[in-house]
Amino acid sequence: MNALLSKLGWFAFAVTGAFALAVVALNRGESIGAIWIVIATICTFTIGYRFYSRFIASQILRLDPTRMTPAYKHNDGLDYVPTNKYVLFGHHFAAIAGAGPLVGPILAAQMGYMPSMLWLLAGVVLAGAVQDFIVLFISTRRDGRSLGDLIKSEMGQLPGMIALFGTFFIMLVLLAVLALIVVKALAESPWGTFTVAATIPIALFMGVYARYIRPGSIGEVSLIGFVLLILSIVGGQYVQEIPSLAALFMLTGEQLTWLLIGYGFIASVMPVWLLLAPRDYLSTFLKIGTVVSLAIGVLIISPELKMPALTQFVDGSGPVWSGSLFPFLFITVACGAISGFHSLISSGTTPKMIRNERDARFIGYGAMLMESFVAIMALVAASTIEPGVYFAMNSPAAIIGTTAESATQVISQWGFYVTPEMITQTARDVGEHTVISRTGGAPTLAVGMAQILSEVLGGQAMMAFWYHFAILFEALFILTAVDAGTRAGRFMLQDLLGSFIPFMKRTDSIIANLIATSVCVAGWGYFLYQGVVDPLGGINTLWPLFGISNQMLAGIALVLCSCVLFKMKQDRFAWVTILPAIWVFVCTLTAAWQKIFDANPRIGFLAHANKYKEAVTEGTVLAPAKSIGQMQQVIFNDYINASLAALFMLVLISMLAFGIRTALRARALGTPTAREAPFELLPVEIVSRT
Amino acid sequence: MIEREGDFGKIIEEERTMLTRIVSGLRYLGQGMRLMVGMPEYSTYVAHMHHAHPDRPVMSYEEFFRERQEARYGGNGKVTRCC
Structure with missing residues (x-):
């Protein structure tokens, strides 16, 4: 009877989800409430968690609640600590949630909300959460070792090195694109620049406070810091209104770039307690708080989606980024559906604290569903903005010009309703000089959040505050x-480098440190600068590169997962990771190929370089270059970007080859060959407690 | 009368379990928030040291705080956050 009731309940749940999806999918021409998207999401995720993750946990991985976990085996009260599963869920979620899932769906909204929504829902249930969960499981069964180590021990030394090498380049592109988002959000905005600049002295004060005045008082110092942050947002408005002060914080993109590069260098050689740690407290708590309040805001007011379900830009002609729906939508959405970066977190601190293997499902699979939910919220926020204003904010100045009139003219031609007054009014509402070509996603999210949150709290008068809070x-x-x-x-x-030059390995040597730090900063700084001066806004180039690199890492992680399944002799279930791996490989390799070789200069790096080369031979100068020398620089940048995309392809293909080799070898043997830590029983009193 | 007293006792008992639940919920919340920034529970560490290594010195909270801060942010290439 109970079983029947439960089945009926789940059936009703599935029907509700399907109905909500149908409302979202079939409603054309009139706008729908965001609540339908939220319902469809919750139903999809709950069903995915209840059935698919359970199937993976019990049939494939065979999670064993009696098996020893690294947290008990190596318990030291520091790194290895058996931790309550809800507490650990919070830790894991805070580590995986970042800017990626927020920005990706906002940029992808140029194709309408439907494609991103479908990929977020399907991608996370079948690919992203599966990857996070299985990597967490693999690492937990191997004393909590890192992704690089896992690849080395399961697939070989060389593939391990290749993966680490690839990870380093992901890091550079990631930092560049993140920094670019900040530059785009703060350029020509004294209010925003002031508040962000104010976080540096606030963090320094907090650092000193938590070390000397009240040692270790994280909660207290974070509260003080939070109050100061709010004051700095309020103060920013006055700074903007006083011309002499405003001029001081009115910085161009290039000025901000140099400041950021300098900041990055100095901050990363300073003692961690002084700046990094307190800043991390603030950003972590603010992140969680903001995400939660955005979700509550969406639930309370269920804003109307103004963006159409599909726009004409699915053909690849969109102004925000170029390239057709396949493969670029999947590269652009990235983090909220499947993020390779998570495999580093799932094989980082979390597996060292898992109390019981069984918890891996809730933490690995569950936290990723939550992350995807955040991405859906971002998509909702972007879709509640008038599409005309959305395109005014996200199209590069090279396409729509720099005035409200020129932007209106171009965007109206695309078939979106917009007037110059709408654009200037939006800018006035959020307390900015202009919102035109505020690319990078952050300002768009901030406008969307400001609209939602001001409706919950404060009304129109608070919109500027909420906007700057979000920024x-x-x-x-x-x-x-x-x-x-x-x-x-x-x-x-x-x-x-230490593998080739032993001196570089000495992490205690100040000179080796400074050299390595300089190379890193120069690396991301180069891509950042290139992005800032790009007339197409830089996001156009850097976000696809970032997406490709991130999906490349996801491909690597899924190959590892598949190899481990083969080595566990679970061949018949290996499709669980092989199918998502194939999809990730196809998307990533196609996207990288098109980024290099596509004949359209807006997509292909080489075509773009050729266009400039031809202009050079004709002696003409194309924007953004102002001289032949700068033309050469643009061409050089194109070659660098093309090489990077090629490098990502090479890494991916070689990992595929190593993966196939490992799988074939495992199949040839009759016994399991996975290199797990030897089985030990969890002490009985612990098993009964958990 | 006796029955009523029994009811009363039950109510107090229920309230007490409710209260302990709230208290332990709040404790977990605090623990969770601290762990989000990489700070595990100090009391767990102390208990572990007393239980497993009674011969070894135990760090004070301040030392523990600094050690954990250095471990989280001090490098060794650990990636503690995502994009």
């Missing part, structure tokens, strides 16, 4: 990522 929240965690990422990149580089 601050994004800039804050991006700057934390720049700082922490530069440090991580430096160590990766020292590790890699």
Whole structure:
């Protein structure tokens, strides 16, 4: 009877989800409430979690609640600590949630909300969450070792090195694109620049406070910091209104770029307690708080989606980024559906704290569903903006010009209703001089959030506050990522170079440190600068490169997962990771190929380079270049970008080859060959407690 | 009368379990928030040291705080956050 009831319940649930999806999918011509998307999402995720992740856990991985976990085996009260599964879920989610899932869907909204929504729902249930879960499982069964180590031990030394090498380049592109988002959000905005600049002295004060005045008082110091942050947002408005102060914080993109590069260098060689740690407290808590309040806001007011379900830009002619739906939508959405970066987190601190193997399902699969939910919220926020205003904010100045009139003219031709007053009114509402060509996703999200949150709290008068709050929240965690990422990149580089030049491996040597840090900063700084001066906005070039690199890492992780399944003698279930792997490979390789070789200069790097070369031979100068020398620079940048895309393809293809070799070898043997830590029983009193 | 007292006792008992639930929920919330920034529970560490290594010195909270901060941010190439 109970079983029947439960089945009926799940059936009703599935019907509700299908109905909500149908409402979203079949409703054409009139706008729908965001609540339908939320219902469809919740139903899809719950069913995916209940059935698919359970199938993976019990049939394929055979999670064993009596098996020893690294947290008990190596318990030291520090890195290895058996941790409550809800507490650990929070830790894991805070580590995987970043700017990616917020920005990706916003940029992808140029094709309408439907394609991104479908990919987010399907991708996370069948690919992204599966990857996170299985990597977490693999690492937990191997003493919590890192992705590079896991690949080395399961697939061989060389593939391990290749994966690490690829990861380093992902890091560079990631930091560049994140920094670019900040530059785009803060350029020519004294209010935003002031508040973000104010976070530096605030963090320094917090650092000193938590180390000397009240050692270790994280909660207290974070509260103080939060109050100061709010004051800095309020203060920013006054700064904007006083011309002499406003001039001081009115910076161009190029000025901000140099400041960021300088900041990145200095911040990553400073003691961690002084700037990085307190900044991390603020950004982590603010991130969680903002995501939760956005979700509550969407639930309460269920805003109307103004963006059409599909726009004409599915053909690849869109102004925000170029390239057709396949493969570029999947590259652009990236993080919220499947993110390769998560495989580093799932094989990082989390597996060292899992109390019981069984928890891996809730933490690995569950946290990724949550991340995808955040991406859906971002998509909703972007879709509640008037499409005309959305395109005014996200199209590069080279296409729509720099005035409200020129933007209106171009965007009206695309068939979206917009007037110059709508654009200027939006700018006035959020307290900015202009919103035209505010590319990069962050300002769009901020406008969407400001509309939603001001409706919940504060009304029209608070919109400017909420806008700058959202900008601050994004800039804050991006700057934390720049700082922490530069440090991580430096160590990766020292590790890699150390194999050839032993001196570089010495992490205690200040000279080796400074060299590696400089190389890292120069690396991402180069891509950042190139993006900032690009008339098409830089996001056009850098976001696809970032997406490709991120999906490449996902491909690597899925290959590892498949190899491990073969080595566990679970061949008949290996499709669970092989199918998503094939999809990721096809999308990523096609996208990289098109980025290099496509004949359209807006897509292909080589075609773009040729266009400039021809102009050089004719002696004409094309924007953004102002001289033949700068033309040469543009051509050089194109070649660098093309090489990088080629490098990602090479890494991916070689990993595929190594993966196939490993799988074939495992199949040839009759016994399981997975290199798990030897089986030990969890002490009985622990099993009964958990 | 006796029955009523029994009811009363039950109510107090229920309230008490409710209260302990709230308290432990809040404790987990605090624990969770601290762990989000890489700070595990100090009392767990102390208990572990007393239980497993009674011979070894135990770090003070301040030392523990600094050690964990250095471990989270000090490098060794660990990636502690995502894009």
